[in-house]
Amino acid sequence: MSHGHDNPILHPEVQMSSTRGYFTGFLISLVLMAAATAMVSSHAFPPFGLLMVITICAAIAIIAQIYFLLHIDVSEHNIWNTVSLVLFIPLFILTIGLTWWMFSQLYLRTMPMMPGMH
Amino acid sequence: MLVQVPGGWNPLLGRLAIDQIPYTNPILAPLFVAVVIGGIILLGLITYYQKWGYLWKEWLTTVDHKKLGVMYIILGLVMLFRGFIDGLMIRTQQVWANGPQSSGVFGAVHGYLTPFHFGQVYSAHGLIMILLAATPLLVGFMNIIVPLQVGARDMAYPYLNALGLWITAAAVALIMISLFVGDFAHNGWFGYAPIFELQYSPGVGVDYWIWTLELTALGTTLGGINLIATIVKMRAPGMTWFRLPIFTWASLSANIIALTSFPALQVALFLVACDRYFGSHFFTAGFGGNLMLYTNLFWLWGHPEVYFVILPAFGMMSEIFPAFSEKPLFGYITMVAASFAIAGVSWLVWLHHFFTMGAGPEVNSFFSVATMLVGIPTGVKVFNWAFTMYRGRITYTAAMLWAIGALFLLLVGGLTGMMLAIPAINYMVHNSVFVIAHFHSMLLVIVYAIFGSVLFWFPKVFGFKLDEFWAKTMFWLFSAGTVLVFVPMYMLGFMGQTRRLDYVFNTAWHPYLVTEEIGIAVYCLSVAAFFVLLYVSIRDRVKNRVGQDAWGTSRSLEWLTHSPVPFYNFAVTPHVNARDELAWRRHNGINEAQPTQYVDIHMPNNTGVAIYIGALTFVLGFALTWRVWWLCLLSLVAIIVLMIVRSWRGDPGYIITAAELEKMEREAMQRQQQVEGHLPHHGGHAVPSGAMAYEGQKVSPLGTPPSSGDHH
Incomplete structure (x- = not known):
């Protein structure tokens, strides 16, 4: 708990970072974003399929960024990262899930079905 | 790729042109002249008294959490005043523009503000009060008090702390400059789709609104992390989780909310910016956009934000009640649990801001129940405070009056909140001034807690107490103003007055509107009383000086160090033996025990980088608003370069040697002896074995300060 003034470069979480990791994460995100943009602008799939494909791209990008850029894993010296991740998951489910629920209820009452959803 | 903007644009100045300066506006032009003259006088005075060096070295480049906190609070108070003036303008317009017979001046058909100008005033009022007044005030208090309460020398990241302040200051500068260059948003403080789209709001007002919010969100996030x-x-050492003072617990829960929710706001506004700058269709009616998705994203942040501002206020009340009841806080564990329950539920209730969207009975019922759940932990807190006061030795200091006032307002605001949580009622009073009166009651809880805290912690920071008479005068005037403004407002809400009216058609409401205006006049008197309070207190500062424990009944660790707090906070890190450490030490007679030996301490250096980056973020926000692309690029590159340079260089810090420390401590103790008129005295209680006053040092039975033998 006491605040040491040792060299911050030697902290284990700082030691985990590497140029190669950052570039890999950056490249993966870039490729996925470019692919998603290209698919959307060329209308490569019907709308609902497109939605699914870009969602999958986004999910892979998130995992790549968590791993390569944020170095979140379950090791002992990253315990606070794990705690934040555990806190984050219910928030993620709640916000996305409740939004999805309220808008699906709204659309039932107000919107025609999106093409390709049947 | 960029959208064509209506009106002129040139590569050098973007949308800036001389006709964007509202020099013909009969309200803004004289104000501009007054601001310029005031500014010149202020700068002239600083130059005349040769205070630039002092200002730069001691304040503008500081990384000291207490000075940064003080600057946050000054910033917040200035914006509280600006927001109050906006409120005064709104009330005056409504009482004036009442009924078809009412007169109109300055180009308005009724009243003195045109609808477009009125829209800007209420948008600015809301945004300023929540994000640029309440938030900086609370962040300022957390900045000053939290490190002291946990026994730290500074924040974890002193430089990041300065950065957070200066980015918030940049947001303030951006909204202030919108008064005189261009105009501000007229879409309400939270904005509506599609009125903020470029098509319907072609001016720069909405852009000012976007970048002000983005900057304040960034500043607050950085502060939250810290x-x-x-x-x-x-x-x-010894400060276990369940010995943490409640204000620190409240700060922790509030900042967890801030850290998790502010990104939602940033994304929502970034998408609005995409619509306005790149022509995307996130929130348009056509092309796959969705209007309500904006409202959803905004309140996904907006409701947690409400609890981000109320939780520290609850924490402040939890500190003030025990100190002036001379009792420990009732139900410590339940208080902690209640804070985190409120923080957790804050993520489940945001739809209650738009029940009328029409998501159907299942969704509305779920959010209605979730909203009512908030009442349980809040009720726990109210009863805890009541039981803290029950059979306590209550002293009605001005700080205690503000805290009790906050408690009453919380009841009014909380119970009307329960009413609004019921969709059937909500449909009836949606967007009426009943809702306005409800959330003003809640936000005034925060204002009351803040003024209570100003009085409570002022002696800790500056070393002297504020004048009790004028503080109480201000309290009673402020409370009278609150009743006069908001009781008629609740009534008008039930009578059907909707919010944001630039023209009030119903003349039967006139008496109520007049009463509200009288309330505003009483608020003006309380503002005057506040200035008198500051003047009188500073004039009599020598008479009102205090020692470490300013109130004599304080409980937590921040009261252990000297008043005013030295820049290093604690000469030797204290060892914490109990919850309410100072009360424990007082009980065991070691509250004045001093360390027996000092060691060198390591402190961070001042840096100008934070204020440079703050200035550059202001330039970036201004350039984005006016679409001056070269300036955007230049300021962005400069920010990144400065960040890299600073990270590369780092901060070696500097050392205060044990000898210097001992000298400063001896001087501080002599000052304290002069104030208290006696030497540190020591009770004869037996200190429990294993108790430690300072890290690595046994409790000295006499607790004499090292090498100070001169008794007088």
């Missing part, structure tokens, strides 16, 4: 890291990692 406070969480400080509480988790910087606690003094």
Whole structure:
């Protein structure tokens, strides 16, 4: 708990970072974003399929960024990262899930079905 | 790729042109002249008294959490005043523009503000009060008090702390300059789709609104990270989780909310910016956009934000009640649990801001129940405070009056909140001034807690108490104003007055509107009383000086160090033996025990980088608003370069040697002896074995300060 003034470069979480990791994460995100943009602008799939494909791209990008850029894993010296991740998951489910629920209820009452959803 | 903007645009100045300066506006032009003259006088005075060096060295480049906190609070008070003036303008317009017979001046058909100008005033009022007044005030208090309460020398990241302040200051500068260059948003403080789209709001007002919000969100997020890291990692030895003072617990829960919710706001506004700058269709009616998705994203942040501002206020009340009841806080564990329950539920209730969207009975019922759940932990807190006061030795200091006032307002605001949580009622009073009166009651809880805290912690920071008479005068005037403004407003809400009316058609409401205006006049008197309070207190500062424990009944660790707090906070890190450490030490007679030996301490250096980056973020926000692309690029590159340079260089810090420390401590103790008129005295209680006053040092039975033998 006491605040040491040792060299911050030697902290284990700082030691985990590497140029190669950052570039890999950056490249993966870039490729996925470019692919998603290209698919959307060329209308490569019907709308609902497109939605699914870009969602999958986004999910892979998130995992790549968590791993390569944020170095979140379950090791002992990253315990606070794990705690934040555990806190984050219910928030993620709640916000996305409740939004999805309220808008699906709204659309039932107000919107025609999106093409390709049947 | 960029959208064509209506009106002129040139590569050098973007949309800036001389006709964007509202020099013909009969309200803004004289104000501009007054501001310029005032500014010149202020700068002239600083130059005349040769205070630039002092200002730069001691304040503008500081990384000291107490000075940064003081600057946050000054910033917040200035914006509280600006927001109050906006409120005064709104009330005056409504009482004037009442009924078809009412006169109109300055180009308005009724009243003195045109609808477009009125829209800007209420948008600015809301945004300023929540994000640029309440938030900086609370962040300022957390900045000053949390490191002291956990026994740390500074925040975990002193430089990041300065950065957070200066980015918030940049947001303030951006909204202030919108008064005189261009105009501000007229879409309400939270904005509506599609009125903020370029098509319907072609001016720069909405852009000012976007970038002001983005900057304040960034500043607050940085502050939140810092406070969480400080509480988790910087606690003094012995400061276990369940010995943390309640204000620190409240700060932790509030900043967890801030850290998790502010990104939602940033994304929502970034998408609005995409619509306005790149022509995308996130929130348009056509092309796959969705209007309500904006409202959803905004309140996804907006409701947690409400609890981000109320939780520290609850924490402040939890500190003030025990100190002036001379009792420990009732139900410590339940208080902690209640804070985190409120923080957790804050993520489940945001739809209650738009029940009328029409999501159907299942969705509305779920959010209605979730909203009512908030009442349980809040009720726990109210009863805890009541039981803290029950059979306590209550002293009605001005700080205690503000805290009790906050408690009453919380009841009014909380119970009307329960009413609004019921969709059937909500449909009836949606967007009426009943809702306005409800959330003003809640936000006034925060204002009351803040003024209570100003009085409570002022002696800790500056070393002298504020004048009790004028503080109480201000309290009673402020409370009279609150009743006069908001009781008629609740009534008008039930009578059907909707919010944001630039023209009030119903003349039967006139008496109520007049009463509200009288309330505003009483608020003006309380503002005057506040200035008198500051004047009188500073004039009599020598008479009102205090020692370490300013109130004599304080309980937590911040009262252990000297008043005013030395820049290093604690000469030797204290060892924490109990919850309410100072009360424990007082009980055991070691509250004045001093360390027996000093060691060198390591402190961070001042840096100008934070204020440079703050200035550059202001330039970036201004350039984005006016679409001056070269300036955007230049300021962005400069910010990144400065960040890299600073990270590369780092901060070696500097050392205060044990000898210097001992000298400063001896001087501080002599000052304290002069104030208290006696030497440190020591009770004869037996100190429990294993108790430690300072890290690595046994409790000295006499607790004499090292090498100070001169008794007088």
